[in-house]
Amino acid sequence: MDINPRTLRYFLAVAEERHFRRAAERLYITSPALSQQIRQLESSLGVELFRRTSRSVDLTAHGIELMSLARAAVDANDAIVAWAENSTPSRARLRVGFMSTAAGDLTQRILQAARTQPLRLDIELHHLDWADQTRAVLDSRVDASFVREPATVEGLRFTTVLAEDRVAMLPSAHPLAHEDSIQFSDIADERFMPSATGTPEWVDYWLVNPRPDGRPILRGPAISSVEEMLENCAGGRGIAITAESVSKFYAHPQVRFVTVRDLSPNHVLLAVRNDDTREAVKNLEQLVSEIATSA
Incomplete structure (x- = not known):
């Protein structure tokens, strides 16, 4: 059988948080999607990894045994990725701000696409509170931010990401x-x-x-x-x-x-500074626009 490193990351997040919602927030996916991934992993391995009750999530004996193996596999995968990145031209690093739900269901799709060829953007995420969603962009604490309406601010330009009820x-x-x-x-x-x-x-x-x-x-x-x-x-x-x-x-x-x-409806937008003409920023805006259009 083949186990995807991403699935092992999901397992480790739940194992460390002992809470599906907190683990889902950490991974930027929904709790139901995370639960489904864990059930599929348990089915593939043929063992129960977590003991779930209405009040708690605890590791089973098999889950405890898997933790060290999963961590080693994830670390090895990260080492391979780092080796590959160091063997190719450097990435452009962008600091991107987000609030509670970031870009919703499109968050991981955007982040994963940004990392791949030809963009090869290194996205560094920064959590912002409601008061900072645009201010952090204006004062250059972040290069871009996923913001929510109302967010009309002089000095920023916006790309629509999604609309939701x-x-x-x-x-x-x-x-x-x-x-x-x-x-x-x-x-x-x-x-x-x-x-x-x-x-x-x-x-x-x-x-x-x-x-x-x-x-x-x-x-x-x-x-x-x-x-x-x-x-x-x-x-x-x-x-x-x-x-x-x-x-x-x-x-x-x-x-x-x-x-x-x-x-x-309320709209989620990507905000960047009007005077930021860097190619990496423009590439991120274009990527977000393309994903938003196809969603």
Whole structure:
């Protein structure tokens, strides 16, 4: 049998994190996709690697034995890749910023394509908070960044990556939590959690402020991360509007996501500085545009 080094990386991430969602975030894939890869690995090997319960993920005896072998295989693969890279012309290194879900399901496709011929870009990822998504590009902490609307900033140019629905994050006990979709008016009187960081335009966009009918907004606790949003929502302290990919990359047993069908889609964009004319940056923009068009 042949075992792909990528699958072994997936195994090691789960083994180290002991948590499928955290491992999936680290790998920039969805939790269901990661679970499927692990099940396929177990099927190929004919052994159970993890003991799963509703509260924990633990390694079996076979899983413990595989860890050292998997690490050796991954390290050997990395050494071969490094040898090949050192034997060919150097890569152009770009620092790319991202927030919670980066470019969604296209993230790994973009990163993998950037590494291959003819581009041979070395992408160095940097996590940014909501307030830094464009500022980090402007002050040159990163060369480019995957950002979300609203992000109109003077001095930057943008390439559209994808559009996705906006969804309501609701506690699982909410009367509308199990609907396929809702109207915004169905939840307009709820208590909404505002962003604690970001521009006023950013905060208002996710609060849907001003409301179409002019009604006042009830505000819950201010939040600065998806994790804070999830826990406060689960505890009934407020609801939120967020992007559809958050429902794929994050999960909480007491939180549900419901499409809000009358809100306009949110767009993920690649932002770079207007005055950055480097070939590597232009190549990244072209790659993102091509992948976005074909997706």
